[in-house]
């Protein structure tokens with residue numbers, strides 16, 4: 001981690017100089033990083049649980065289906081939560097190397113990893129039509145939580161995705177309630193806990209013709225994203241989409 005933070009500072013000096021002063025090491029196993037990903041060794045890069053663009057998956061959350069599924073399908077979780085968004089996808093599964101990347105960004109603030117996240121997005125040309133010209137909206141943190149952490153990882157992701165895809169990024173939503181951690185709650189409890197937790201930021205407006213994509217780091221039951229989508233739709237947004245870095 002120290003190396004990655006030092007590296008972020010050294011980035012200003014140019015990556016070649018930075019490589020000599022502080023060799024890059026893999027954030028998952030600590031071995032020397034390889035060429036395909038800046039912060040992963042070749043072995044861990046191979047193990048990254050990316051979801052290939054040709055893999056059959058849920059049209060709402062992006063979770064891949066096992067076996068051969070020809071028609072477009074919705075996963076059982078999405079059937080149950082009835083998302084207020086229209087389409088959705090995810091870049092990888094929240095496991096192994098993928099989990100390490102999510103946690104390093106969220107809990108250690110290793111912003112340099114966004115470079116590798118952008119690389120992952122380039123591996124998914126199927127997402128280009130959804131993102132191009134869209135407005136990306138990060139899932140907001142409650143102001144207390146933001147002050148505590150110092151950054152919103154979903155906003156970092158939204159800005160990285162926007163830069164890579166030619167979309168724009170806007171903080172259109174606010175979290176009205178500090179909903180706390182939801183890990184111990186069931187799906188139904190999570191939905192109830194999140195209901196009405198978000199609202200359109202004062203002074204902002206929804207363009208009825210504009211396409212909006214909600215961005216979050218991890219989708220689990222989708223309760224948080226659903227509450228965000230609900231706030232957007234109530235404010236007049238037309239069928240928002242969802243993109244997450246990882247699916248738990």
Ligand SMILES: [Zn+2]
Nearest residue numbers: 058061075078
């Ligand atoms: Zn789904």
